[in-house]
Amino acid sequence: MVEHGEPAEGQDPARPAAPVAGLAAAAPLSQHGEAGAAELAATVERLSAEIRTLGQDTELRALVELAKGVLVERLNCGPAEASRQLQRLAAESHVALPELAADIVNQAAGDAITHAVAEARAADTVPRAEQETSEAAAQPGTSSLRLRTAEAAVSAGDDAQTLAGAVLDHGLSPLGATAAAVWAPAPDGSLTLAGEAGFGPAEAARWRYVPPGVGAPAQRAVAEDRTLWVSETSDAPAPTIGRGLGGTIAVLPAHVGGRRVGALEIRWPGPGPGIPPTPALLRQLEALAQLCALSLSSRGTEPDAPPGGPAVWLTGLVDGLLDSGALLRPLRNRDGRITDFLIEHTNERFTDPVGRPRGSLTGLPLLEAYPLFALEGGLFEQIKRVHATGISLRNEKMALRFPAEPTPKAVLAAVGLGRFGDTVLLTWRFQEGDTRLADLLQHVQRLSLIGGFEENLTTSEIVWTDQLRALRGLPVGAEPIPLHHLGRHVHPDDTRAVGCFLRTVLHNQEESAVTFRLPRPDGVVRHLRLVAEPVCDASGHLVAVRGAYQDISPHRWTEVALAATRDRLVGAEQEAAERHRLARQLQRAIMPAADQPVHTAGLRVAVRYCPADEDQRVGGDWYDAVLLPGDRVLLTVGDVAGHGVSAATGMVVLRNALRGLAVTGAGPSRLLSWLNRLAQGLTEPVTATVVCGLFDPATRTLLWARAGHLPPVLVRQGTAKLLPLPEGLMLGVVDNASYEESRLEMEPQDTLLMYTDGLIECRDSDVRHALGHLLTAAGRQVDDLDSYLGHLLSQDIADTDDDVCLIGVQAS
Numbered sequence: 001m002v003e004h005g006e007p008a009e010g011q012d013p014a015r016p017a018a019p020v021a022g023l024a025a026a027a028p029l030s031q032h033g034e035a036g037a038a039e040l041a042a043t044v045e046r047l048s049a050e051i052r053t054l055g056q057d058t059e060l061r062a063l064v065e066l067a068k069g070v071l072v073e074r075l076n077c078g079p080a081e082a083s084r085q086l087q088r089l090a091a092e093s094h095v096a097l098p099e100l101a102a103d104i105v106n107q108a109a110g111d112a113i114t115h116a117v118a119e120a121r122a123a124d125t126v127p128r129a130e131q132e133t134s135e136a137a138a139q140p141g142t143s144s145l146r147l148r149t150a151e152a153a154v155s156a157g158d159d160a161q162t163l164a165g166a167v168l169d170h171g172l173s174p175l176g177a178t179a180a181a182v183w184a185p186a187p188d189g190s191l192t193l194a195g196e197a198g199f200g201p202a203e204a205a206r207w208r209y210v211p212p213g214v215g216a217p218a219q220r221a222v223a224e225d226r227t228l229w230v231s232e233t234s235d236a237p238a239p240t241i242g243r244g245l246g247g248t249i250a251v252l253p254a255h256v257g258g259r260r261v262g263a264l265e266i267r268w269p270g271p272g273p274g275i276p277p278t279p280a281l282l283r284q285l286e287a288l289a290q291l292c293a294l295s296l297s298s299r300g301t302e303p304d305a306p307p308g309g310p311a312v313w314l315t316g317l318v319d320g321l322l323d324s325g326a327l328l329r330p331l332r333n334r335d336g337r338i339t340d341f342l343i344e345h346t347n348e349r350f351t352d353p354v355g356r357p358r359g360s361l362t363g364l365p366l367l368e369a370y371p372l373f374a375l376e377g378g379l380f381e382q383i384k385r386v387h388a389t390g391i392s393l394r395n396e397k398m399a400l401r402f403p404a405e406p407t408p409k410a411v412l413a414a415v416g417l418g419r420f421g422d423t424v425l426l427t428w429r430f431q432e433g434d435t436r437l438a439d440l441l442q443h444v445q446r447l448s449l450i451g452g453f454e455e456n457l458t459t460s461e462i463v464w465t466d467q468l469r470a471l472r473g474l475p476v477g478a479e480p481i482p483l484h485h486l487g488r489h490v491h492p493d494d495t496r497a498v499g500c501f502l503r504t505v506l507h508n509q510e511e512s513a514v515t516f517r518l519p520r521p522d523g524v525v526r527h528l529r530l531v532a533e534p535v536c537d538a539s540g541h542l543v544a545v546r547g548a549y550q551d552i553s554p555h556r557w558t559e560v561a562l563a564a565t566r567d568r569l570v571g572a573e574q575e576a577a578e579r580h581r582l583a584r585q586l587q588r589a590i591m592p593a594a595d596q597p598v599h600t601a602g603l604r605v606a607v608r609y610c611p612a613d614e615d616q617r618v619g620g621d622w623y624d625a626v627l628l629p630g631d632r633v634l635l636t637v638g639d640v641a642g643h644g645v646s647a648a649t650g651m652v653v654l655r656n657a658l659r660g661l662a663v664t665g666a667g668p669s670r671l672l673s674w675l676n677r678l679a680q681g682l683t684e685p686v687t688a689t690v691v692c693g694l695f696d697p698a699t700r701t702l703l704w705a706r707a708g709h710l711p712p713v714l715v716r717q718g719t720a721k722l723l724p725l726p727e728g729l730m731l732g733v734v735d736n737a738s739y740e741e742s743r744l745e746m747e748p749q750d751t752l753l754m755y756t757d758g759l760i761e762c763r764d765s766d767v768r769h770a771l772g773h774l775l776t777a778a779g780r781q782v783d784d785l786d787s788y789l790g791h792l793l794s795q796d797i798a799d800t801d802d803d804v805c806l807i808g809v810q811a812s
Helices: 020-025 029-075 079-093 097-109 112-123 143-156 160-175 201-206 217-224 279-299 311-319 379-389 433-448 466-471 483-488 492-507 553-590 645-662 668-681 767-778 785-793
Strands: 179-185 191-197 228-232 247-256 259-268 324-332 338-346 393-402 409-420 423-430 450-456 462-464 512-519 525-536 542-551 598-600 603-610 619-627 633-643 688-696 701-707 713-716 719-722 741-745 751-755 804-811
Touching: 160 179, 160 191, 160 279, 179 217, 179 279, 191 201, 217 228, 217 247, 217 259, 247 279, 259 279, 259 379, 311 324, 311 338, 311 423, 338 379, 379 393, 379 409, 379 423, 450 466, 462 466, 466 542, 483 492, 492 512, 492 525, 492 542, 525 553, 603 619, 603 633, 603 785, 619 645, 619 804, 633 645, 633 751, 633 804, 645 668, 645 688, 668 688, 668 701, 713 767, 719 767, 751 785, 767 785, 785 804
Parallel strands: none
Antiparallel strands: 179 191, 179 259, 228 247, 247 259, 324 338, 324 423, 393 409, 409 423, 450 462, 450 542, 512 525, 525 542, 598 603, 603 804, 619 633, 633 688, 688 701, 701 741, 713 719, 713 751, 751 804
């Protein structure tokens, strides 16, 4: 039986030595048979239990001693008095001594464990009724005791493996967790398994190193700086240690001073504590992750923390850089939050864009030296991110702003950031004049589709720009093609032109240019223009050729498209001109202008027809005055909608049809009804307005009807007025349209005006206003009908340049 007491010399007090003498004295299994095996197993189990008890006692003693130290400081007394006070307080409060010690340490520490216990007690979820559902939670002890015992065990451990075991045994097992792993991240995104408990040696060996880009939950938690909860299923096991075991996984990033130094991964069987977890549980897990972070940091387990600190070797490394380099150490406030970085060291090549010597910057806070770095999204945020994650940053073209008068100076620089321990290395390189010019020329070549070359004919060395390889359809780094081989790669029809070009440059030693088609390896044919000039030495011998290719394919394709469009436009213009010419000839053949009045059946009829000035405005206006059987006179004016050949042909059909229908002796309303059906039945239906009248000389009566046309004007005794409009829709709109007739008894010297809308149509006024102008112009005594119509046309009432048809009818 091992007695509790001081450990032997050289023995770890957290891990008392096992009584190996008892094991050595046990007889071999072969000598005692099954009875000996059972006795040996019982001995091993008993000794293991005693070892666990000794370990727990050691951790509890460490916690009690820590509470005594707090009382010594608070009560300003000696250790013996502090021990008596602790015993008295435990007895009076009826609380076990370890639990009281944990509470005292909590009140004094004010750390993450303190906040976790306070959160749990405030939510009333920590007591064993809800969250602590395992058998261990039913034993004496509280979450405060468990967490402080775990802290003591972690502090007593000597490696990360012991750390993982202590966190699992004291902090996680009472919460139902079965396994835990502690990960240490590297700047490249890889992970190293610092310690594990509950997974077993074989599984730990498989996951000793996780390369970058695997997407393990710990990699995501560190990169995103957040706690992840994963419900693992057999169909989609998480890529992490214990893969395929099922259950619930939680991964918490571990921070020290704002840096992510590791991650704590916890596994529960089945659904675990539930997702999302309660705030009290989450606070306890964060406290355990904080213990892991402090332990990793104090032991130097971080992969990027070199032994002995970074100061000596890192300073030498920075001094050997060819770029400007500076070492930045974080400055923190009382809460541990980073507020700035101290410029701890600058190398000899350090260049300040404002022109200040590097010695004046060393020792200054970064934001004091460069306040514009604090702008949102600026360099200061990038430095903090690299310090927190350990992931290096490289940006070839970062815009940096520096204080300058009158406005801040913006400079493009290649910036590099890397974390070494608690220090960040900042390097920058500003583009010099030649570099900026070369960069500008590269952009010019890309935008103008130009690639340059130079070929040394003496050494056969050929230099191509990357843009030239892109124009030729070759990958970056492809071998250049000699100029005299150009004819092998061009379109066969362009071989002769390329041959002439090469003779001019290589043999005649004269500058020349050629345009050719180049079938590229990707199957695309490009049009290129090549300009080259010979380079001769002092004796006049050709030593090199240099020049440039330009891709002119877009211009050539545009020229081809324009030529085709131009040809189509010329053809369309010629066709349109021919159509309008035919329409005008047809119109003039059917309705020649009548220069003199016509006397028939007691009427004098004068006509004015003025076609539009432009041929493309040929319309469908028409007029007619026909003597019918029985000495009646058919008077019509019409206007077919539209212009061109279709309007002219529609006019011819309606005019001739109305002439034929009028022979039947039907009245105007019947004639318009028939004409409406005809307009709708044509192969190409037309719409038109018409005014149709039948004059009976025996009774001096005009019977008339209209189909959507403007009202006729009656001039009597020098006064002009509009005739009342009978109802009637325009032709070709609806089936079975009906038309109303009106009767007008004409007195001697009465003049009736029938016209189309071209006489009064105005762009900026309505019809009523235009008709008012017409009545004003028409209100005069009509002595000579022909002169009267000329007077009306000279008034320029209309301004639309449309066809004008005007008929004047005067009773004898």
